[in-house]
Amino acid sequence: MPEKLNKPLYKKLYKQWVLCCYALSFFSRCPVPQSINFKAYPFHLGNTYFPFVGALYALICFAVYCVSISVFDHTISIIFMLLAGLLLTGAFHEDGLADCCDGFGGGYNKKQCLSIMKDSQIGTYGVLGLIILFTLKVTTLIQLSQLNQFSEFGLVHFFGVLFSAAVVSRFSALCLIQYSEYARVDETSKSTQSSHQLPLPYLLGALLFSLLSLLWMPVISILVIVIVTTISTLLCRSYFHKKIEGYTGDCLGFLQQLNELLILLTCLALFGASLA
Secondary structure (H helix, E strand, O other): OHHHHHHHHHHHHHHHHHHHHHHHHHHOOOOOOOOOOOOOOOHHHHHHHHHHHHHHHHHHHHHHHHHHHOOOOHHHHHHHHHHHHHHHHOOHHHHHHHHHHHHHHHOOOHHHHHHHHHOOOOOHHHHHHHHHHHHHHHHHHHHHHHHHHOOOOHHHHHHHHHHHHHHHHHHHHHHHHHOOOEOOOOOOOHHHHOOOOOOHHHHHHHHHHHHHOOOOOOHHHHHHHHHHHHHHHHHHHHHHHHHHOOEOHHHHHHHHHHHHHHHHHHHHHHHHHHHO
């Protein structure tokens, strides 16, 4: 009898496990069990675990940083940390940012923008976008890591910044999916399969997880980060709609990277000022 009672619960938990594997397989290079049936459930439901992938990203990056800092200085440790993150995600989101920079920088209409973004070759705008991104990200993370010398900050708070930035920036990409239209017509690509809106309970679950990632901060810091990421997401959504009448997977990568950087910069401004 207990086994029969637990069977519905097992099915629900197994479904969530499969959806989590969907997210891990799509948004990272983490291996998933080969026995997973990727046609068992609608693929887009795995998007709800996108912020969870961000949490895993932050954990691995922080672990690499902690190992590196025992041997090297802050700068080298940060570079190793970012390298670990790139290996984990396969530079998935950075590639989207570069493609967006090329597409919107070189395209004059929707067709041109989408065509350039589809091109696998990187152009001048993409290279400049990545240089600016990593210059700001490395510099910001170095300054955040150097706040460890102050007892008011410390390694735990440094991890908190990484965790919050990785999780919340990925949730902002979910919001773009939820409240905008996919710009491409091609229905065969995997990106198209994952571009459908989430049912409200799934979206609320991702929102709750993202908000929980911020609870270690003071309330005023949480409000500032929410305001900054909301404005950034709305502005990007408006720009994408104006240029291509929607979004693509590259746009999601651009937004995720932009908001992650903005959260890091905001935390540096908030915590750096409080320790000055």
